[in-house]
Amino acid sequence: MSQNHFTLSFPLKSGADAKALAQELPPLMPDLFQAEDAIGTVHYSRFTVLSDRTLLFLGDFDGDFGPLMHDLARRAGPVFDVIFKHVSDPPSAPVANNADAFVGWAAEHQLKPAYVYSAYPGPTVKEIKAMAAADIEGARQLLPFLVILPARSRLAFAEMQLILRTMGMTGKVDRDMDSVGTPHFAQFVPLEEHQLGFFTVYDGAFDKYIMDFTKNIGPVFDVIFKFTKDPPPSPCSKHVQEFIDFAAAASRDPIGFYQGYPGLANQDIKALIADGKSQSAVGR
The missing domain is CATH 3.30.70.100 (Alpha-Beta Plaits)
Incomplete structure (x- = not known):
């Protein structure tokens, strides 16, 4: 599945x-x-x-x-x-x-999204719950991040999507997202009026997330910002506060954030998966 x-x-x-x-x-x-x-x-x-x-x-x-x-x-x-x-x-x-x-x-x-990321693409919700067992209620805070990026023009909007699909095929965005270590899922989705939505679920405090994010995936956004209307200064990694201010102004508030396995952090789930594989190998 x-x-x-x-x-x-x-x-x-x-x-x-x-x-x-x-x-x-x-x-x-x-x-x-x-x-x-x-x-x-x-x-x-x-x-x-x-x-x-x-x-x-x-x-x-x-x-x-x-x-x-x-x-x-x-x-x-x-x-x-x-x-x-x-x-x-x-x-x-x-x-x-x-x-x-x-x-x-x-x-x-x-x-239709231009790019989709999963930090743990294998297990289902039911499998994660089964692996977590009594520890299903994790201790970490998870938050959604909903940022809207307006393109400079229709052509710029098309370029954004092409760049993301190309980066997605090479695996670069996946590797960069993995290196952040706190996002669970992420998507870039084309929206109305030549806007691109960046939607993600992540662990921990917003400022810490953005610090790690700009360090590890900032170059991807540096490219996207070339086609974005009124972008923050580049490179993102050297203008973290400006990126935070831009993201806060461009974000939308979530209504009803559902979690299938509340409070389990990215690394908690990966540890459960690794432990499950280890036990499976021992049992063979």
Whole structure:
């Protein structure tokens, strides 16, 4: 079972609907989390309001997109019923009774990432939980990071995506992300109005993350910033505070950060995987 990522784009009717959802969604998150726990294939998920016109729903999961959307429709239909009251051309309601329509709508509104990273691409949510056993509630703080990078032009936007796909194929971005040591999943996703979203889940404090990030993956962003509108100074590694200020201004607040195995750090999970492989080798 392979790991995958989804970014769903919900086209909102108006800015008033965006503001309404920012207030209506947080109280519904416990119901969504309960549904995702029951489904058992979601590593992380979160909503964010991208603009007055768009709500995003992001997730990292095991398996195929269609079955996950079908399960979300059946188990968390009322959450999406609230969202679709604010969406242009929504699927049939109630969602729980029209799961196939929801799956079709979601497939049409899924955004294709330019690059996807996983720190531990092998194990599923259920396997990680099984390896952690009684220690499933880890002690580390995990946070989502949602940064929006506006391109200078349509051509610059295309160049950004081409660069990321090329770097992804060579394995450079994966190696740089691995060297940071705290990101779990990360994606670069093309968005509306020639914007590029950088979405990640990471361990620890924000400032420490950015310090490690600029040191290890700064050169990737130095290249991307050549095509970004009003970028911070380069190189990032020598202008860390400017990068922090830029990222803070360009970020979006998450709504409902779901964790499939709360509090387990990147290195905790890798240690569990290594220990599991070691025990398997001994048993052979």
